[in-house]
Amino acid sequence: MQELAAIYKWMERQNKQIFLIHEKLSLMARKSLSAVSSMVMEANLSYKIAQRDFEETPILTRNLLKMWSAHGWSWDLNLPVSILQDYRDIDSFVWVPDFDIQLADYFEDRIDVIREELVSLWPNRAKLFKQIIRSHKLRLYGATIPMALSQIDGMVFERIGVEFFRKKKGLPATKNWVDEGNYENFRRAMLYPFEYVTNISLSKSQRKCRSDLINRHAIIHGEDVNYATRINSLRSISMLNYVNQVLNFDAKINN
Numbered sequence: 001m002q003e004l005a006a007i008y009k010w011m012e013r014q015n016k017q018i019f020l021i022h023e024k025l026s027l028m029a030r031k032s033l034s035a036v037s038s039m040v041m042e043a044n045l046s047y048k049i050a051q052r053d054f055e056e057t058p059i060l061t062r063n064l065l066k067m068w069s070a071h072g073w074s075w076d077l078n079l080p081v082s083i084l085q086d087y088r089d090i091d092s093f094v095w096v097p098d099f100d101i102q103l104a105d106y107f108e109d110r111i112d113v114i115r116e117e118l119v120s121l122w123p124n125r126a127k128l129f130k131q132i133i134r135s136h137k138l139r140l141y142g143a144t145i146p147m148a149l150s151q152i153d154g155m156v157f158e159r160i161g162v163e164f165f166r167k168k169k170g171l172p173a174t175k176n177w178v179d180e181g182n183y184e185n186f187r188r189a190m191l192y193p194f195e196y197v198t199n200i201s202l203s204k205s206q207r208k209c210r211s212d213l214i215n216r217h218a219i220i221h222g223e224d225v226n227y228a229t230r231i232n233s234l235r236s237i238s239m240l241n242y243v244n245q246v247l248n249f250d251a252k253i254n255n
Contacts, residue, residue: 058185062192069198071095072213072235073103074242075190078110100231107234107241111136114241121248125151129240136237142228148236149200149216152243159247164194165201165216172197190246200239 065075107114111133118129128151136144149165156164156174166173174194183191193201199213204223214232218224 058189061186062189065190065192066196067095069193069200071100072199072232073100074193074235074239076107076110076238076241077245103238104231104234107238110241111237114237114244118240118244121244122155125154132237132240136233139230141230141233144233145214145227145236146219148233148240149214149219152240155243155247164243167197167201167203170197171195172201187249190249193242194246 061075068075115129115133119126122129128147132144132147132151135141135147153163153165156162160174160177162173162177164172164174168176172194175196178188178191178194200216202215202217204217214227214235215224219227
């Protein structure tokens with residue numbers, strides 16, 4: 001009997017231990033479920049934010065390219081996407097001269113990388129690209145800009161069969177290429193200068209009296225005698241870089 005009582009007591013102690021273990025496991029499970037639930041909620045929130053940003057990005061990109069084009073600059077795919085957040089309230093953004101200087105310094109810092117990308121992707125134009133960058137570094141801006149503009153026309157014609165600066169019924173002739181491409185939203189947004197006339201491609205009758213921006217017609221036809229500045233040279237190189245990136249968009253993204 002005593003042995004039986006001892007066994008019951010041992011079993012009682014074991015049951016208590018099992019109960020405590022069960023309680024601990026239940027508590028851990030509840031905490032884990034709570035943590036998992038919290039993680040799921042955070043993930044859902046992050047997804048919604050990411051989805052919203054993804055949906056807004058084409059609009060922001062398009063607005064940004066439009067604004068940059070209005071000031072003579074072209075977009076660069078190497079810029080961080082986070083910079084788009086600074087342009088959400090695009091209508092209230094005020095362009096200041098300091099921003100031109102910042103962009104000029106940015107493209108100046110990247111000029112050797114831009115040259116190497118151009119040379120590697122367009123071997124038939126390699127000598128000309130090297131001359132363009134060399135003339136800029138020698139401060140021969142009057143030579144850099146028309147050379148860059150002529151190569152932009154040639155690059156686009158080589159890839160899609162129409163010059164970049166050619167217009168058709170008041171719109172860029174390249175617009176047909178964009179329309180026929182059926183591109184997804186972000187890529188379509190990147191092609192804004194291929195769809196709409198910007199300052200650099202305005203005709204004489206369309207131009208306003210801003211003499212500080214480069215205009216292909218005014219430069220090629222000798223109307224503008226004050227275009228040869230460092231900032232304008234870098235503006236033309238930024239467009240050369242942009243056109244190269246757009247025409248090699250798939251390869252750029254995959255890298």
